[in-house]
Amino acid sequence: MIAEEKINEAISTNEKAFLENLRTIMQIPSVKGSSEKDAPFGKGPKKALETIVPIIERCGFKAKVVNNAMAYAQWGDDDENYIGIIDHLDVVPVGDKWKFNPWDLSDENGRLYGRGILDNKGPALATLWAMKILKDLGYRPKRTIRLVFGSDEENGSKDVPLYLEKEKPPIFGWTADCKYPVVYGERGIVNYSIFTLILDGSLSQIKNLQGDMSKDHVPDELSIEIKNKKVESHGIRVPSNAPEMGKNAITYLAKKIVDENLVSGQLNNYFKWIVKALHQKHYGEGLGIEFHDNDSGKLIMTPTGLNIENNGMRIEIAIRYPVSYQEKQITAGIKNNIPVDSNIKVIRSIPSVMHDKNSKFIQILSEVYEKVTGLDGTPVTTTGATYARVMPNIIAFGPSFPGQKGIAHKENEWMDLDDLLLSIKIYMRSLERLGSLE
Incomplete structure (x- = not known):
């Protein structure tokens, strides 16, 4: 030595x-x-x-x-x-x-x-x-x-x-x-894309959703036009595996839209779902996947992307799940807690x-x-x-x-x-x- x-x-x-x-x-x-x-x-x-x-x-x-x-x-x-x-x-x-x-x-x-x-x-x-x-x-x-x-x-x-x-x-x-x-x-990693149909015409109330959104970090700056008026959301950027240390601009935007009654119809219900299921819910408690084990501790999750599409909204969610769980358990839990007229797709999958x-x-x-x-x-x-x-x-x-x-x-x-x-x-x-x- x-x-x-x-x-x-x-x-x-x-x-x-x-x-x-x-x-x-x-x-x-x-x-x-x-x-x-x-x-x-x-x-x-x-x-x-x-x-x-x-x-x-x-x-x-x-x-x-x-x-x-x-x-x-x-x-x-x-x-x-x-x-x-x-x-x-x-x-x-x-x-x-x-x-x-x-x-x-x-x-x-x-x-x-x-x-x-x-x-x-x-x-x-x-x-x-x-x-x-x-x-x-x-x-x-x-x-x-x-x-x-x-x-x-x-x-x-x-x-x-x-x-x-x-x-x-x-x-x-x-x-x-x-x-x-x-x-x-x-931990295991799985990212989901969840698409939700908005068919009552309320989607026309919004356009030009923009921001720096990527799977590696929590979004911190978003802007959107609602009824031709620009609305901004400001968060705190942190790595996507530590969302509890930041502020997610996606969920804060949804909360602002809901709190101020900025949209109506199915679109309003969609943003209410984001608030209920995802806003400051970093451990899966809003999606029925509040899993934990002794080796890993709690499941960690955060939305990382939000997009307006022709006939609906698409949100992307990044999840790090405990080593004793399987991806299929995560998928099953989320399927029971997403809006009606939604489909879910795995876009990234890395086993523990x-x-x-x-x-x-x-x-x-x-x-x-x-x-x-x-x-x-x-x-x-x-x-x-x-x-x-x-x-x-x-x-x-x-x-x-x-x-x-x-x-x-x-x-x-x-x-x-x-x-x-x-x-x-x-x-x-x-x-x-x-x-x-x-």
Whole structure:
């Protein structure tokens, strides 16, 4: 084991170079774009992969781009039996309302800002520097360690199958794209589209419904014309897996319409249903799906989209359900609690994933986390979705500490510098332990 004081001193010595390289990566607008030759997820994500390669090589590791989808830093010669860390360099769109330049690394009183600082460029570079510092301090792993940088995690992780066409999966590893302590289970995800017929002519009272609506976050700004008058709804944007921390502009719009009697007929009844079933009902209690279990806690749900169509209204709902439940139970519950003349369709479906929380690998990471931080390392589950669902043998581990929630996918995304440097130390100790296994 490397002495504590040597690790602390090395992290401090490397801080400046680490942040300079992190800034280089964060200045790349790596949002998914149109597929092009040799750039399956667009120019931005591909540029991020191309930029990380020379950084990897300067850190002293073998670098390779796989199928134009993922790049890796490898420490060791065994290409088939390796400990793998699977992070990503693609990011979600920035939106507006930023105080800081989203395509840069800003520091205000020790808090770092920029798109990707938390999700996931900051933790990805922290892991690379954990490997670099270990190497510089003379550690030599018995097992090969490979840090993989993805480019499509935010849009379905289609980079993983492209990687697995050419490479073996890791024997064990983590993705630093969730929270601490070790995450041994991820809830099931299902998104629904519910279309409701409006046939009494009342639909003509509204038009031009507009706003920033996406499955990854709670909508915060909507506008609509009602009887030729513009009506606005203002919420608070948060990730769709933490709706209780925000304000959903869809349900607040519906409440405003109902409270002020802005429409009549079947359309009024429709907005009344939204208020009754969805407004501030984050746990499925308005849809007959208030499920929970000991591993996961409560089901989480939020509407993410609302559209006017030719003869009706369509709403989209995102749900994260407990690991002990099945999607068919969610669907059955909702079917009994939607308006008449409605049909429901599954538009996204990702089953839950569970790992043995008593495995030796998870126990090692839990022990490291407790020793480095002094915090409880009991493994947990998450409402989030990570590479652990698509890359075999992967769990989630970091980077958000207990109490830090609802930061990613919104304006002024942040991570404290002290926490980022602490993550370097956690990952150093984790790699030291896992790399020493026979």
